[in-house]
Amino acid sequence: MKIPSAQQLKSIDKQTILKQGIASFDLMERAARAVFEAIREDILSKAPATSFTVIAGSGNNGGDGLALARMLFLSGITVQVYLYKKETYSADNLYNQQKLAELGIKMEYFDLSDQLSFDRNSVLVDALFGFGLTHALSEEWRGITEQINTCKNVISVDLPSGLRADGKTEKRNPVVRAQMVYTFQVPKVALLLPQSADSMEQFQVLDIGLDEEAVQEVETDVYYYTLSDAKKDLKKRRKFDHKGTYGHALIVGGSFGKIGAAMMSTKSALKTGCGMVTAYIPKCGYTAFQSYFPEAMVLTDAYDDHITSFPSVNLYSATGIGVGMGKVEETVAAFVLFLKKKKDTRLILDADAINILSENPELFDLLPTNTILTPHPKELERLIGTWTNDLDKIEKAKGFCAKYHCILLIKGAHTLTLLPSGKMYFNSTGNEGMATAGSGDVLTGILTSLLAQGYAAEKAAVFGVFLHGLAGDHAKKQYGAQSMTATDIISHLSDAYFTISDSDITF
Numbered sequence: 001m002k003i004p005s006a007q008q009l010k011s012i013d014k015q016t017i018l019k020q021g022i023a024s025f026d027l028m029e030r031a032a033r034a035v036f037e038a039i040r041e042d043i044l045s046k047a048p049a050t051s052f053t054v055i056a057g058s059g060n061n062g063g064d065g066l067a068l069a070r071m072l073f074l075s076g077i078t079v080q081v082y083l084y085k086k087e088t089y090s091a092d093n094l095y096n097q098q099k100l101a102e103l104g105i106k107m108e109y110f111d112l113s114d115q116l117s118f119d120r121n122s123v124l125v126d127a128l129f130g131f132g133l134t135h136a137l138s139e140e141w142r143g144i145t146e147q148i149n150t151c152k153n154v155i156s157v158d159l160p161s162g163l164r165a166d167g168k169t170e171k172r173n174p175v176v177r178a179q180m181v182y183t184f185q186v187p188k189v190a191l192l193l194p195q196s197a198d199s200m201e202q203f204q205v206l207d208i209g210l211d212e213e214a215v216q217e218v219e220t221d222v223y224y225y226t227l228s229d230a231k232k233d234l235k236k237r238r239k240f241d242h243k244g245t246y247g248h249a250l251i252v253g254g255s256f257g258k259i260g261a262a263m264m265s266t267k268s269a270l271k272t273g274c275g276m277v278t279a280y281i282p283k284c285g286y287t288a289f290q291s292y293f294p295e296a297m298v299l300t301d302a303y304d305d306h307i308t309s310f311p312s313v314n315l316y317s318a319t320g321i322g323v324g325m326g327k328v329e330e331t332v333a334a335f336v337l338f339l340k341k342k343k344d345t346r347l348i349l350d351a352d353a354i355n356i357l358s359e360n361p362e363l364f365d366l367l368p369t370n371t372i373l374t375p376h377p378k379e380l381e382r383l384i385g386t387w388t389n390d391l392d393k394i395e396k397a398k399g400f401c402a403k404y405h406c407i408l409l410i411k412g413a414h415t416l417t418l419l420p421s422g423k424m425y426f427n428s429t430g431n432e433g434m435a436t437a438g439s440g441d442v443l444t445g446i447l448t449s450l451l452a453q454g455y456a457a458e459k460a461a462v463f464g465v466f467l468h469g470l471a472g473d474h475a476k477k478q479y480g481a482q483s484m485t486a487t488d489i490i491s492h493l494s495d496a497y498f499t500i501s502d503s504d505i506t507f
């Protein structure tokens with residue numbers, strides 16, 4: 001799914017109105033109706049006596065809030081309405097003010113210095129600003145945003161007010177903190193960035209029927225990868241295929257005390273569907289490995305505790321390097337030598353392979369085109385340097401991918417996959433339970449497997465990240481976020497595939 005910029009959304013808005021032959025207030029009515037239905041399902045179905053306070057701004061976000069207030073009122077719900085006092089309002093905001101007046105619904109005007117007297121136990125609907133915010137809110141707005149933030153239950157329409165859809169918002173700027181954001185049609189970039197964690201707990205995307213052609217025509221490098229994308233990208237297996245069709249993956253890693261990392265990568269590679277997997281590990285892991293997972297083939301290094309040389313990788317369709325590998329001197333030397341040799345394999349580097357790389361930047365140029373790198377934040381910093389905020393981090397990472405023709409994953413709640421072309425994909429699956437030891441090793445196994453099966457590198461990366469997150473979502477359903485472990489993610493890879501191939505559940 002494309003994520004248009006705020007500017008592009010405005011033009012999609014106009015084209016929708018034109019192509020569907022509707023008035024702009026009809027589209028606003030649709031947006032408000034979608035929020036109303038979501039509120040009915042999420043809140044009123046469980047607590048019908050809930051009362052609401054709507055705080056509306058002067059633009060169309062405020063207009064959405066006013067239309068919603070009307071819908072709540074007409075359903076017999078208690079609703080108190082505050083409207084920001086300004087000289088000018090958007091046309092559709094004025095239209096909805098008029099509608100409220102006709103119904104005799106009182107609107108209280110407020111100024112930035114006012115103390116609002118509303119019921120702190122009501123659900124507060126924040127409809128001050130949406131994607132029309134041109135710059136971060138000034139300090140004058142802090143009084144209002146702080147009063148909103150004293151409420152236990154805050155719902156934001158489209159965006160938490162103060163958060164810019166795709167521009168910079170600093171930690172010091174006033175921003176509403178929402179428990180739920182009902183955002184229209186596409187998640188705005190700000191909702192997907194870790195730095196927005198303080199401004200919202202979760203979001204839901206509500207379809208308001210924006211013109212699909214207009215969305216398709218928009219030129220953007222930013223995408224949100226969802227179940228419908230994964231359904232399209234999944235390679236179907238055919239009746240007369242044999243194990244050779246699905247490739248042979250090689251996992252290189254493990255060291256004394258960290259053999260488990262290589263085991264988890266190896267097992268997840270097979271569970272993801274490649275035909276064969278070989279693990280290359282130091283000798284100390286041999287017995288444990290073979291007894292843990294009989295389907296895997298195991299090659300051992302000459303040395304007991306760590307890897308001192310690399311196998312020839314040309315036999316394998318894809319190679320994942322680094323999990324649990326450590327970085328003692330001999331391992332580093334062996335890895336550097338490996339990178340310097342000509343290779344005919346598709347490559348994924350994780351964990352210590354990335355650490356070694358970042359300590360030897362002269363090696364960056366040796367990365368084969370489309371090598372996938374899966375650093376955690378500290379490893380990423382070693383590759384691209386420090387950043388001042390999430391947008392700065394993305395820009396630096398983009399520069400790195402373009403320069404070295406590689407694919408970089410910025411792992412997080414919405415893992416971002418950056419391609420050398422500048423395209424970037426935010427992932428829609430996964431959960432907080434996946435922040436657990438070994439989760440990254442599982443991802444490396446999944447990606448190596450998909451590459452081995454012949455997925456193009458960029459598809460392997462975005463589809464693999466989605467699959468990993470979806471398996472994690474299934475694991476969370478069974479064990480809960482606290483108790484799920486990385487091996488539970490592996491066990492639920494099959495459920496993830498079932499979801500992608502059969503069901504219409506959306507995540």
Ligand SMILES: NC(=O)C1=CN([C@@H]2O[C@H](COP(=O)(O)OP(=O)(O)OC[C@H]3O[C@@H](n4cnc5c(N)ncnc54)[C@H](OP(=O)(O)O)[C@@H]3O)[C@@H](O)[C@H]2O)[C@@H](O)CC1
Binds near residue numbers: 012058062064135185
């Ligand atoms: N296509 C869709 O998805 C649909 C979108 N819809 C809805 O429209 C919303 C976008 O509406 P929008 O364009 O009117 O902008 P919005 O967020 O209300 O803000 C504008 C107001 O903010 C003000 N202002 C700006 N910056 C400021 C600042 N730093 N500090 C202070 N003030 C500032 C600005 O003032 P001005 O600059 O004009 O003086 C103006 O009054 C969108 O989020 C969604 O909710 C649906 O109704 C229908 C379909």
Ligand SMILES: [K+]
Binds near residue numbers: 159
């Ligand atoms: K809002």
